[in-house]
Amino acid sequence: MTFAKETKTTAAASYKTAAARRAKRDKYFKIGSLILFFLLWEVLGRINDACQWVDPKFFPVPTGIIASAYTYLTDGTLFTHLGISVYRVVVGYAIGVVIAIVLGSLIASFKTMDNIFSPIINLFSPIPIMAFLPMFILWFGIGEQSKVILIAYTTIIYMLSYVTEGIKDTDPVLIRSAVSLGANPWQLFTRVKFQSAFPNIFLGMKGALGTAFGAMVVAEMMGASTGLGYIIVFSKNWFKMNDMMMAAIAIGLLYSLMFAILTVVESALFKWKKETTGGAVEK
Amino acid sequence: MAVYIEHLFKAYEERDGEMQYVLNDVNLTIETGEFICVLGKSGCGKSTLLNVIAGYLKPDKGSIRLNEDEIHGPSAERGVVFQQHALFPWRTVSQNVQFGLNMRGVPDAKEIAQKYIDMVGLTGYENKYPSGLSGGMAQRVGIARALANDPKMLLMDEPLGALDALTRDSMRRELERIWQITKKTILFITHSAPEAVYLADRVIVLQKGKVSLDQRIDLPRPRDITNPKFNDYVRQFESEITGVAADSVITE
Ligand SMILES: Nc1ncnc2c1ncn2[C@@H]1O[C@H](COP(=O)(O)OP(=O)(O)O)[C@@H](O)[C@H]1O
Numbered sequence: 120m121t122f123a124k125e126t127k128t129t130a131a132a133s134y135k136t137a138a139a140r141r142a143k144r145d146k147y148f149k150i151g152s153l154i155l156f157f158l159l160w161e162v163l164g165r166i167n168d169a170c171q172w173v174d175p176k177f178f179p180v181p182t183g184i185i186a187s188a189y190t191y192l193t194d195g196t197l198f199t200h201l202g203i204s205v206y207r208v209v210v211g212y213a214i215g216v217v218i219a220i221v222l223g224s225l226i227a228s229f230k231t232m233d234n235i236f237s238p239i240i241n242l243f244s245p246i247p248i249m250a251f252l253p254m255f256i257l258w259f260g261i262g263e264q265s266k267v268i269l270i271a272y273t274t275i276i277y278m279l280s281y282v283t284e285g286i287k288d289t290d291p292v293l294i295r296s297a298v299s300l301g302a303n304p305w306q307l308f309t310r311v312k313f314q315s316a317f318p319n320i321f322l323g324m325k326g327a328l329g330t331a332f333g334a335m336v337v338a339e340m341m342g343a344s345t346g347l348g349y350i351i352v353f354s355k356n357w358f359k360m361n362d363m364m365m366a367a368i369a370i371g372l373l374y375s376l377m378f379a380i381l382t383v384v385e386s387a388l389f390k391w392k393k394e395t396t397g398g399a400v401e402k
Numbered sequence: 403m404a405v406y407i408e409h410l411f412k413a414y415e416e417r418d419g420e421m422q423y424v425l426n427d428v429n430l431t432i433e434t435g436e437f438i439c440v441l442g443k444s445g446c447g448k449s450t451l452l453n454v455i456a457g458y459l460k461p462d463k464g465s466i467r468l469n470e471d472e473i474h475g476p477s478a479e480r481g482v483v484f485q486q487h488a489l490f491p492w493r494t495v496s497q498n499v500q501f502g503l504n505m506r507g508v509p510d511a512k513e514i515a516q517k518y519i520d521m522v523g524l525t526g527y528e529n530k531y532p533s534g535l536s537g538g539m540a541q542r543v544g545i546a547r548a549l550a551n552d553p554k555m556l557l558m559d560e561p562l563g564a565l566d567a568l569t570r571d572s573m574r575r576e577l578e579r580i581w582q583i584t585k586k587t588i589l590f591i592t593h594s595a596p597e598a599v600y601l602a603d604r605v606i607v608l609q610k611g612k613v614s615l616d617q618r619i620d621l622p623r624p625r626d627i628t629n630p631k632f633n634d635y636v637r638q639f640e641s642e643i644t645g646v647a648a649d650s651v652i653t654e
């Protein structure tokens with residue numbers, strides 16, 4: 120499940136280069152497109168109110184969604200639901216990332232670990248997480264545990280191959296360099312193999328964020344009385360389309376925010392990667 | 403550090419029950435402080451020889467001793483410079499040069515690294531990442547990184563092979579200067595006869611898995627490439643390698 124495409128943002132201090140000018144123009148273009156989209160949506164909704172093509176109850180409009188958000192805000196429940204969703208996804212995702220890195224490192228480093236874990240992982244990884252949720256609820260209860268575990272599980276399954284492949288892909292000549300400079304096996308792993316795999320691992324982390332959000336929403340829709348996913352099911356039962364849209368948009372915004380944080384961290388971590396602003400050929 | 407190579411055999415594959423030896427009974431002694439060039443056609447086993455001495459490959463038969471000790475795998479006493487610079491892309495120039503020192507927890511790593519960065523003429527580039535360096539600069543960092551770790555011996559596998567002719571020329575001169583300062587034992591691989599004559603105390607020609615020629619170069623340093631004797635050596639090696647009259651071969 121993906122919520123947003125990764126977009127390249129070029130922070131340009133001055134707009135002297137052609138690439139920087141172009142980036143600025145592109146940005147205004149994109150913002151304009153969004154504004155136009157919401158305007159058209161609202162207008163279409165108003166026309167529908169008048170013409171009754173479909174029951175207006177089933178046609179959410181931007182102003183209605185804002186009104187829903189306002190209601191949830193004033194009675195204080197928006198932050199309760201938002202907070203619990205953030206808590207679940209952050210905790211589950213963090214646990215998943217840590218386990219994936221440790222497990223992936225072991226699998227990539229020791230053939231025995233590979234032989235033990237890979238067949239089991241290959242057996243379970245093709246099964247959609249939805250199929251596991253009822254089991255997890257029975258095992259771990261309807262509380263936070265089952266949700267956090269589900270989110271962690273999906274994160275691990277998604278990330279694992281990025282970790283193992285990244286480590287195994289380390290340029291052999293870098294390994295040779297390091298051992299001839301006196302690195303011991305632990306130093307070789309931490310200072311060379313892991314460093315070399317880190318960009319790939321981070322790519323896996325960014326991708327796993329999408330699946331973690333997917334797992335969160337599923338868990339909240341199937342066995343919860345709080346959270347953004349819960350608002351969606353609850354609103355469905357009462358035909359509150361605006362509330363549903365509000366929750367969906369909140370999920371999207373939350374994801375985008377966390378993805379943006381990861382992107383900022385990434386660009387700080389991997390300054391050493393060659394910066395390519397203009398693409399393969401400057402236009 | 404002196405290196406004694408005796409009856410060294412190395413094969414990558416077996417065909418019809420026969421080992422296909424890339425190194426087929428190599429015998430070679432390298433004295434402490436000597437600058438040795440190994441010369442040969444591409445595919446003749448030069449890198450294989452270097453990789454066995456470095457400890458990356460295990461010999462099938464024979465022995466390699468450093469002074470008294472048989473070698474067991476790679477070690478910091480044998481520094482290696484690769485054809486592709488092999489710098490750690492996530493480390494700056496200074497951090498790359500410090501790598502070996504960091505592994506041993508040497509306290510003044512930064513200052514020591516600086517000395518070698520200055521020596522290879524890269525003062526001012528300490529905080530650049532390898533992606534921002536030219537090929538020649540990256541190769542110098544590779545040399546500084548190997549030297550900063552103070553190995554007893556330096557193994558260099560066509561370190562100038564990826565550079566353009568002008569850069570190669572100036573790097574050769576620098577390499578000779580650095581060797582005269584540090585007095586390391588150097589095993590230098592090349593497929594260029596003039597390069598070998600310019601740099602080496604002794605040139606080893608490798609052919610069909612054997613040392614086919616072991617020739618001392620009796621010319622004063624720095625070597626004058628216009629000296630007729632210089633060209634005599636070059637011709638001698640080229641005809642040895644190609645097996646034809648040397649004038650018909652264009653080198654480099
Ligand atoms: N890893 C390998 N596996 C199989 N054959 C190899 C391997 N490395 C080198 N060879 C073969 O061994 C021979 C010598 O290779 P190499 O030592 O790299 O030559 P050089 O460095 O002189 O060009 C070549 O024929 C090459 O194809």
Ligand SMILES: [Mg+2]
Nearest residue numbers: 448449450559
């Ligand atoms: Mg080679």
